[in-house]
Amino acid sequence: MTELISSGLVRGMGIGSTYALLAVGFVIIYRATGVINFAQPALMILGAYATSVFATGVGMPFPVAVLAAMAVLAAVGMATERVALRPMVGRQPFAAAMVTVGVLTVLFVVAHRLIGTQVRTVGDPWGLERASLFGVSVAQVDLAKIVVSLVAIGAVGLFLARSRLGLAMRATSMDQEVALAQGVNVGRMFSLAWGISAALAALAGMLVGTSAGGFEAITALVALKALPVIIVGGLDSIKGAVYAGLLIGIAEALTRTYQPRYAEWLGANVDVVVPYVIMIVVLAFRPYGLFGTREVERV
Amino acid sequence: MLAVKNLDVVYEDVVLVLKNVTLQVPAGAIVALLGANGAGKTTVLRAITGLLDVHRGSITRGGITLDDEPLHHLDAPGTVAAGVGQVMEGRRIFTELTVEENLRIGGHAADRRSVAVGLERAYTLFPVLAERRRQVAGYLSGGEQQMLAIGRALMSRPRYLLLDEPSLGLAPRLVQHIKDLIVEINRQGTGVLLVEQNASMALSIASHGYVMETGKVVMDAPAEVLRANDDIREFYLGLSEERAVSFRDVKHYRRRKRWLS
Numbered sequence: 001m002t003e004l005i006s007s008g009l010v011r012g013m014g015i016g017s018t019y020a021l022l023a024v025g026f027v028i029i030y031r032a033t034g035v036i037n038f039a040q041p042a043l044m045i046l047g048a049y050a051t052s053v054f055a056t057g058v059g060m061p062f063p064v065a066v067l068a069a070m071a072v073l074a075a076v077g078m079a080t081e082r083v084a085l086r087p088m089v090g091r092q093p094f095a096a097a098m099v100t101v102g103v104l105t106v107l108f109v110v111a112h113r114l115i116g117t118q119v120r121t122v123g124d125p126w127g128l129e130r131a132s133l134f135g136v137s138v139a140q141v142d143l144a145k146i147v148v149s150l151v152a153i154g155a156v157g158l159f160l161a162r163s164r165l166g167l168a169m170r171a172t173s174m175d176q177e178v179a180l181a182q183g184v185n186v187g188r189m190f191s192l193a194w195g196i197s198a199a200l201a202a203l204a205g206m207l208v209g210t211s212a213g214g215f216e217a218i219t220a221l222v223a224l225k226a227l228p229v230i231i232v233g234g235l236d237s238i239k240g241a242v243y244a245g246l247l248i249g250i251a252e253a254l255t256r257t258y259q260p261r262y263a264e265w266l267g268a269n270v271d272v273v274v275p276y277v278i279m280i281v282v283l284a285f286r287p288y289g290l291f292g293t294r295e296v297e298r299v
Numbered sequence: 300m301l302a303v304k305n306l307d308v309v310y311e312d313v314v315l316v317l318k319n320v321t322l323q324v325p326a327g328a329i330v331a332l333l334g335a336n337g338a339g340k341t342t343v344l345r346a347i348t349g350l351l352d353v354h355r356g357s358i359t360r361g362g363i364t365l366d367d368e369p370l371h372h373l374d375a376p377g378t379v380a381a382g383v384g385q386v387m388e389g390r391r392i393f394t395e396l397t398v399e400e401n402l403r404i405g406g407h408a409a410d411r412r413s414v415a416v417g418l419e420r421a422y423t424l425f426p427v428l429a430e431r432r433r434q435v436a437g438y439l440s441g442g443e444q445q446m447l448a449i450g451r452a453l454m455s456r457p458r459y460l461l462l463d464e465p466s467l468g469l470a471p472r473l474v475q476h477i478k479d480l481i482v483e484i485n486r487q488g489t490g491v492l493l494v495e496q497n498a499s500m501a502l503s504i505a506s507h508g509y510v511m512e513t514g515k516v517v518m519d520a521p522a523e524v525l526r527a528n529d530d531i532r533e534f535y536l537g538l539s540e541e542r543a544v545s546f547r548d549v550k551h552y553r554r555r556k557r558w559l560s
Contacts, residue, residue, distance in 0.1 A: 090355075164407065167407075168404060168407050171393055174395060174396075176353070177353050177387075177391075178391045180353065180374075180375040180376065181375055181385050182404050182407055182408075182451065183375070183380060183407050184407050
């Protein structure tokens with residue numbers, strides 16, 4: 001029972017909440033601009049790098065370092081949108097998505113240059129301490145991941161639901177022309193979407209970086225797990241991104257815990273495959289995701 | 300005075316849709332812009348409100364002025380800030396947002412206090428909307444959606460309101476109601492450019508009217524002159540002195556000579 005909770009559910013939710021952060025970033029950009037942003041992994045690893053520089057290099061207090069890294073990455077995201085994506089407005093979403101693949105390559109090269117071949121750490125804010133949750137001992141780092149992610153996603157959700165700019169962003173995502181006609185500066189909304197989503201990616205990078213063993217440039221590939229997450233949750237649903245993130249994280253952690261014991265014949269590292277298996281199953285039965293909007297088509 | 304002068308508009312760099320269009324909306328007046336489908340009425344509105352580039356159109360000649368200040372170089376948010384509001388064809392409300400959110404987005408550029416004032420004004424003008432302020436706008440009836448679209452456009456306190464087919468798809472009684480609302484909005488000091496296919500409704504409240512055909516203004520006269528004009532009566536108002544008794548007598552037109560094909 002203890003094992004189920006600590007290394008299954010809690011660790012799974014810890015991993016899952018970082019997936020959720022990344023997936024929410026995808027969803028925000030997709031809803032605002034109709035583009036799937038494949039550059040998210042590079043933004044994430046640059047976020048981890050920035051946190052590491054600010055926390056261990058410059059020596060800022062950890063929370064300040066995290067906020068600074070998020071701000072820097074928000075600026076990088078906005079600049080990317082302005083330079084690479086703005087000229088694609090009005091073109092096919094597929095073409096724009098390919099541009100983001102190009103951006104991924106460029107930023108990834110930059111990240112490689114900056115990080116080098118060594119393993120870096122973002123500092124060790126939570127260490128190996130364990131906390132007690134309802135009498136079960138769980139790793140503090142897992143709890144921190146869950147709390148940080150959910151607070152960040154909650155803040156973004158509140159911003160979208162309540163604020164004037166959030167309303168304008170939602171309106172833009174529904175009908176750009178009408179939003180323009182109401183005086184909304186649609187370009188600024190695109191920029192804001194990229195800023196928010198890059199900042200969330202940076203936060204996710206920090207969380208990934210706190211895992212035992214630190215991070216290196218190739219750790220960026222973790223962010224690709226967000227793809228099954230957004231497909232399972234539905235491309236246009238923030239709520240779906242959160243639930244699907246947690247679901248996939250838990251499925252992964254449970255597989256890692258129990259598969260070697262009960263299904264050893266499957267071989268090693270099956271947990272890496274699990275998100276994609278779930279994705280294929282969901283695609284077969286609910287192609288628009290668990291929470292996504294069903295495409296309405298007139299025949 | 301909102302003035303369009305000698306305006307040429309081209310879509311996709313090749314399709315000339317407006318040719319030398321000139322029209323004027325004096326402050327506080329209601330002006331009707333009539334014409335069949337595809338005459339270019341909506342394009343005139345897009346040109347005024349800076350929405351042409353969304354449709355890959357551009358102004359190639361002429362210009363638009365608002366109180367003698369050029370308007371045509373502004374983007375859409377700029378024209379809203381300058382005091383031109385627009386109700387787009389087909390209402391185009393945000394169906395997934397609530398009624399109040401729809402209104403708030405109309406006041407996006409305005410400050411917090413004038414948003415509160417604007418909401419108050421919209422709810423007194425349209426009491427139905429006040430009852431449904433928390434409802435999702437997609438569930439409103441067609442007439443209510445049209446009122447919401449008008450209310451949304453009024454949130455930025457425009458000095459000129461451009462209405463694109465506000466009577467489209469509404470029952471006759473609702474058309475009457477919308478007409479009364481337009482008169483009321485105008486009475487409160489907003490100039491109105493009313494684009495309509497329902498010519499009898501438009502001409503009954505307008506002081507001046509323009510008729511467009513294939514991208515050109517073909518008639519430009521005070522509303523009462525248009526109401527009395529034989530062609531307008533026949534083609535736009537559905538009235539004519541000699542009633543056609545048989546389809547053979549219905550006026551038909553020789554096909555225009557074509558040089559290609």
